[in-house]
Amino acid sequence: MSTTLNFLAQEYVDLTVAKERHEKSTDVYWYTPQPYWKREDMSFSRDEKTLMEPLMDVKSEGRTLNDILDESDFLISCLELYKNKAKLEEMDRVNYLIDHAISLKTRALILLGENISYDDMTDKFYNLVAPIFDYSKFDEILKELDDTLPGTGPLSDRIIDFKRKILVPRDKLPRTLTAVTQEFHNFAVKNMDISKYNMPRLGFKNLNGLPFLTIFYGYCYDRFEYFRYLGLDYPYTVDKMVEVIGHEMEPGHLTYFEMRMKTFIDTSYPEMSIIAQHAPSSAFSEGSARRSVYMCFDNSMDKLIEFERDVIFDLGGLDKGLCKCMDVWHRFMDISNYGKLEVERNLWDGVWSKTDASKFMEKYLIADPGKGSEMVNHLPEDDGHFVCHDYGRDIVGEYFSSAAENTDKQWKLYQKLCKSHMSMKGIKDKTYKVSLSGDDDFLIV
Numbered sequence: 006m007s008t009t010l011n012f013l014a015q016e017y018v019d020l021t022v023a024k025e026r027h028e029k030s031t032d033v034y035w036y037t038p039q040p041y042w043k044r045e046d047m048s049f050s051r052d053e054k055t056l057m058e059p060l061m062d063v064k065s066e067g068r069t070l071n072d073i074l075d076e077s078d079f080l081i082s083c084l085e086l087y088k089n090k091a092k093l094e095e096m097d098r099v100n101y102l103i104d105h106a107i108s109l110k111t112r113a114l115i116l117l118g119e120n121i122s123y124d125d126m127t128d129k130f131y132n133l134v135a136p137i138f139d140y141s142k143f144d145e146i147l148k149e150l151d152d153t154l155p156g157t158g159p160l161s162d163r164i165i166d167f168k169r170k171i172l173v174p175r176d177k178l179p180r181t182l183t184a185v186t187q188e189f190h191n192f193a194v195k196n197m198d199i200s201k202y203n204m205p206r207l208g209f210k211n212l213n214g215l216p217f218l219t220i221f222y223g224y225c226y227d228r229f230e231y232f233r234y235l236g237l238d239y240p241y242t243v244d245k246m247v248e249v250i251g252h253e254m255e256p257g258h259l260t261y262f263e264m265r266m267k268t269f270i271d272t273s274y275p276e277m278s279i280i281a282q283h284a285p286s287s288a289f290s291e292g293s294a295r296r297s298v299y300m301c302f303d304n305s306m307d308k309l310i311e312f313e314r315d316v317i318f319d320l321g322g323l324d325k326g327l328c329k330c331m332d333v334w335h336r337f338m339d340i341s342n343y344g345k346l347e348v349e350r351n352l353w354d355g356v357w358s359k360t361d362a363s364k365f366m367e368k369y370l371i372a373d374p375g376k377g378s379e380m381v382n383h384l385p386e387d388d389g390h391f392v393c394h395d396y397g398r399d400i401v402g403e404y405f406s407s408a409a410e411n412t413d414k415q416w417k418l419y420q421k422l423c424k425s426h427m428s429m430k431g432i433k434d435k436t437y438k439v440s441l442s443g444d445d446d447f448l449i450v
């Protein structure tokens with residue numbers, strides 16, 4: 006029976022890879038189609054659209070978007086048929102494949118120009134629909150900032166000034182970024198069953214404003230060979246540094262990729278070899294990457310800020326007296342991202358014009374005065390980004406808190422989920438069950 010499911014899963018993988026050349030920017034951001042891979046020569050391009058491009062070359066030829074739409078539709082009906090006679094122990098896998106095939110079909114439809122509402126889009130991509138954000142929180146956080154940030158002028162000026170003061174200067178970036186990468190690597194190795202040899206090799210240079218750029222050389226089982234350049238011209242404020250290092254590398258995405266890679270080789274399940282951006286597994290990846298950063302500090306904001314003070318403020322030569330503002334600053338960043346979610350939703354649904362969106366961003370100081378339209382024009386290119394990342398983080402966080410009573414158990418849960426056929430629907434309504442030790446030991450009953 007599992008051969009049939011493997012066949013259907015391989016179809017999902019092939020269609021996802023074939024779709025990539027029709028994408029606006031990037032969809033596939035992790036792909037390991039065989040147990041071992043190494044570049045055969047050193048003629049790589051730093052402009053490769055995705056990290057995995059060298060691996061996708063051959064398979065991305067051929068199918069049109071309409072072919073992909075037809076085939077994904079057929080794939081969904083095959084999986085539904087299979088589900089009727091699936092064994093209980095196969096159900097998570099079948100549901101995972103159905104959810105992912107639906108997100109693939111929806112992606113093809115949207116690339117073909119289909120109009121669907123924002124909530125419908127995020128539901129089909131990520132199995133998440135974010136409730137309308139409580140707008141009074143935008144006012145409340147500005148009041149808190151006004152009471153907390155140093156200085157006496159208009160709040161917008163004081164925000165700009167604060168951002169400048171928590172910006173690590175260029176000459177101190179290499180040592181600070183290296184130390185933060187090492188610290189997060191240590192957290193990941195301590196808490197997750199991963200190789201200690203996968204700390205990315207770092208390089209530093211101007212990247213035209215990009216935070217990082219990765220060159221992938223090869224992999225085998227739990228070992229990756231890759232080089233990560235970190236941008237010296239990127240505005241690494243203290244909070245951004247935590248985000249980019251902890252979330253993008255370890256214990257965030259790199260750790261998830263490593264767990265998936267091992268699972269793919271251990272089980273031969275083709276779907277474990279790929280993660281597409283517009284899919285439920287990506288919402289888990291983004292949500293858990295952010296949550297795992299908090300877990301490094303026992304889910305305590307105070308401990309995170311102590312780390313920022315002792316490592317980033319210290320090595321970056323910043324004024325440690327400003328640490329007392331970091332709690333409200335982090336919350337302001339989180340709330341601002343929910344503001345961007347509302348912008349994304351209202352623009353997508355045609356409720357707001359770009360001018361409305363830009364005014365909203367400036368009103369709530371999400372954008373600096375006069376910079377609203379620039380921010381509106383440079384929102385992330387992946388559709389539903391803030392639902393996938395920010396709402397995803399809160400949903401994964403609520404699930405972790407309710408399913409595991411302490412941080413130790415949450416790390417174990419994270420590890421299990423990385424290797425599982427997770428369900429964002431089940432994580433959202435807290436019905437997804439994971440066994441931590443034996444088969445009967447369900448976390449959620």
Ligand SMILES: [Zn+2]
Pocket residue numbers: 252253258291294
């Ligand atoms: Zn991410």
